Amino acid sequence: MSTLRVSFSAKPWLWSFIAAVLIWLATIAFTGGQGAGGLLSSALGFSAFFVIVGLGQLFVITTGPGNIDLSIPANIALCGALGMKLMAGDAGLIAPALLAVLVAGVAIGCFNYGLIRLLRIPPIIATLSASFILQSLAIAYGRSVRIQPPPLFYEFCTGRLLGVPYLALAVSLLTAAMAVVLARTRYGRWVLAIGQNARAAELAGGRVGRIRFATYVLSAVFAALCGVLLAGFSGGASLAMGEEYLLASIAVVVIGGTSVAGGFSNVPGLWGAALFLYLLVSMLNTFGASAGIRLICTGVIIIAVIIAVSARQQGGRR
Amino acid sequence: MKAHSFRRVLLCTALSLAPWLAQAATADKTIALSNNYAGNAWRQNMLASWDATGKQAVKDGVVAQVDAFTTAENQATEQAAQIQNLILQGYNAIVVDAASPTALNGAIKQACDAGIVVVSFDGTVSEPCAYRISMNFKQSGVAQMDYLAQRFPQGANVLEVRGLAGVSVDELIHSGIVAGAQKYPQLKIVGTVNGNWSQTAAQKAVAGVLPSLPKVDAVVTQGDDGYGTAQAFSAAGRPTPVVIFGNREEELSWWKQQRDAHGYQSFSISSAPSISSLAFWVAQQVLDGKQFPHDLESPAATVTQETLDASLQGLPKGGIVSQPVSVDDLARLKPAATAAN
Numbered sequence: 001m002s003t004l005r006v007s008f009s010a011k012p013w014l015w016s017f018i019a020a021v022l023i024w025l026a027t028i029a030f031t032g033g034q035g036a037g038g039l040l041s042s043a044l045g046f047s048a049f050f051v052i053v054g055l056g057q058l059f060v061i062t063t064g065p066g067n068i069d070l071s072i073p074a075n076i077a078l079c080g081a082l083g084m085k086l087m088a089g090d091a092g093l094i095a096p097a098l099l100a101v102l103v104a105g106v107a108i109g110c111f112n113y114g115l116i117r118l119l120r121i122p123p124i125i126a127t128l129s130a131s132f133i134l135q136s137l138a139i140a141y142g143r144s145v146r147i148q149p150p151p152l153f154y155e156f157c158t159g160r161l162l163g164v165p166y167l168a169l170a171v172s173l174l175t176a177a178m179a180v181v182l183a184r185t186r187y188g189r190w191v192l193a194i195g196q197n198a199r200a201a202e203l204a205g206g207r208v209g210r211i212r213f214a215t216y217v218l219s220a221v222f223a224a225l226c227g228v229l230l231a232g233f234s235g236g237a238s239l240a241m242g243e244e245y246l247l248a249s250i251a252v253v254v255i256g257g258t259s260v261a262g263g264f265s266n267v268p269g270l271w272g273a274a275l276f277l278y279l280l281v282s283m284l285n286t287f288g289a290s291a292g293i294r295l296i297c298t299g300v301i302i303i304a305v306i307i308a309v310s311a312r313q314q315g316g317r318r
Numbered sequence: 319m320k321a322h323s324f325r326r327v328l329l330c331t332a333l334s335l336a337p338w339l340a341q342a343a344t345a346d347k348t349i350a351l352s353n354n355y356a357g358n359a360w361r362q363n364m365l366a367s368w369d370a371t372g373k374q375a376v377k378d379g380v381v382a383q384v385d386a387f388t389t390a391e392n393q394a395t396e397q398a399a400q401i402q403n404l405i406l407q408g409y410n411a412i413v414v415d416a417a418s419p420t421a422l423n424g425a426i427k428q429a430c431d432a433g434i435v436v437v438s439f440d441g442t443v444s445e446p447c448a449y450r451i452s453m454n455f456k457q458s459g460v461a462q463m464d465y466l467a468q469r470f471p472q473g474a475n476v477l478e479v480r481g482l483a484g485v486s487v488d489e490l491i492h493s494g495i496v497a498g499a500q501k502y503p504q505l506k507i508v509g510t511v512n513g514n515w516s517q518t519a520a521q522k523a524v525a526g527v528l529p530s531l532p533k534v535d536a537v538v539t540q541g542d543d544g545y546g547t548a549q550a551f552s553a554a555g556r557p558t559p560v561v562i563f564g565n566r567e568e569e570l571s572w573w574k575q576q577r578d579a580h581g582y583q584s585f586s587i588s589s590a591p592s593i594s595s596l597a598f599w600v601a602q603q604v605l606d607g608k609q610f611p612h613d614l615e616s617p618a619a620t621v622t623q624e625t626l627d628a629s630l631q632g633l634p635k636g637g638i639v640s641q642p643v644s645v646d647d648l649a650r651l652k653p654a655a656t657a658a659n
Contacts, residue, residue, distance in 0.1 A: 034530060238359065
């Protein structure tokens with residue numbers, strides 16, 4: 001049974017990677033092989049951020065239709081500023097600041113779920129309103145000041161081992177761990193069960209409320225982590241730094257082969273999708289395409305990949 | 319009763335202290351700012367400048383009330399509704415940093431028809447009844463290329479970092495860069511990316527295109543993207559090119575640090591956030607019955623190797639180079655060539 005499921009889910013998993021590799025090959029063919037390694041290395045580095053927020057969004061989306069976390073960009077802006085301010089450029093304060101950021105992430109997740117559950121607001125509205133509050137907090141707290149990260153933290157966020165960024169290695173481990181959590185632990189199986197049929201899961205003894213609560217907290221914590229790492233990577237936090245992660249966090253989940261309707265997920269596909277998105281923009285930039293052409297191509301190619309992925313999924317499942 | 323006379327005394331004192339007596343005529347006027355976006359450092363500085371100028375003007379009795387309103391979603395429809403609210407609230411003048419040059423025109427026209435003075439700045443509106451104050455963005459693009467031509471008489475490979483696609487300011491600065499490239503054929507544009515006026519987005523876009531590029535000698539930018547660009551070069555282990563900056567404190571600090579370490583030289587140009595104060599004074603003066611052309615050009619703020627230390631002096635963390643604006647500065651505003659639009 002489980003080997004059967006693995007072979008099915010392996011298909012969309014492969015699709016996003018194949019697309020990423022094709023685009024990478026097209027780019028280096030255009031440049032005549034120049035910069036092949038450098039491109040891959042920077043793609044791994046930037047994709048790591050997409051994957052962190054994608055992991056959280058994936059769990060949220062998996063818990064069923066209507067579940068989505070739109071507070072991610074504001075969360076990134078706030079926690080990036082919080083982390084940099086608490087570290088204050090001092091290597092000794094890295095650990096306490098990281099801890100504080102994770103606590104802030106938990107608080108944001110609790111707040112999101114509080115709005116959804118206690119006030120009975122649909123997640124899409126609840127997390128969007130939460131994001132207004134968080135962004136305002138980020139503006140008031142951060143005051144648009146760019147505080148440099150401590151050199152040690154900067155080294156970690158930008159350093160490489162044989163061309164592979166440390167962050168990409170760390171996030172790969174995190175991805176593997178979360179794949180195991182989803183497939184093997186009780187929590188992960190309830191997440192899938194709720195996404196497939198919340199009522200049935202409840203009748204089977206699943207604590208739907210608690211599982212969703214934990215999932216929103218998980219997403220907020222990952223977004224908070226992404227915020228502080230991104231601030232370290234780009235030499236300080238800025239108010240607008242989370243903006244692109246709203247669509248990107250959803251795009252990597254969907255292109256990675258996870259069902260938008262919930263219940264069926266594909267954790268490794270996040271990496272393929274993140275690499276694909278980054279390499280796609282780089283390729284069009286390398287070709288010298290104008291911004292208009294670039295956006296049209298991005299849209300068309302994303303639609304093509306999603307159609308390919310979903311066609312495979314349905315073929316596999318039926 | 320007592321409070322009333324006290325206020326009158328205060329008002330009289332303020333008026334007698336004010337060097338421009340003509341402004342008494344606007345002492346009962348109200349001015350509102352309609353702003354479409356607050357989520358970056360430039361807008362924060364712009365709002366701070368508005369706030370400081372407005373508070374001082376109210377204190378001096380120049381106007382009765384000055385407020386600022388920012389929409390949450392950066393959308394034209396939302397801002398149009400906001401302007402309609404401001405009309406109903408009876409403001410005498412509305413100053414606008416607009417989400418769109420055309421989509422607000424209906425609401426702007428309603429305001430004009432209601433006898434309200436409308437002054438747009440930065441993000442200007444095309445409705446003829448409104449005033450427009452803006453930097454000459456095309457010229458700022460040309461100025462960057464002028465500097466590079468003088469730095470690299472033998473020629474150079476130039477990377478262009480553009481702003482947000484589809485926004486008129488991005489097109490204008492880009493047209494200046496293109497004009498500069500035609501003027502100086504030795505400057506070769508080897509790549510173009512969109513940095514979306516965000517340090518992180520610029521860093522990402524530049525890092526993606528860098529491996530495929532030949533040696534890059536210089537980078538032209540649009541503001542709030544120079545620091546991220548420099549980060550991308552150092553992360554890729556490439557020698558740092560001459561990056562033109564956009565007057566942000568973090569950029570100037572980095573430039574100073576590089577200069578002190580190995581004699582790095584550059585140039586910086588951007589729109590000064592105090593343009594909101596300029597717009598305030600234009601609105602106040604129009605309320606006072608003064609005449610202005612409807613298209614005005616605000617000066618660009620620049621930083622050179624010589625003025626770097628002076629510009630950093632007193633610039634707060636996260637600040638942007640700006641100059642304090644008073645009503646007297648209006649005399650130096652030039653009418654803008656409308657052909658740019």
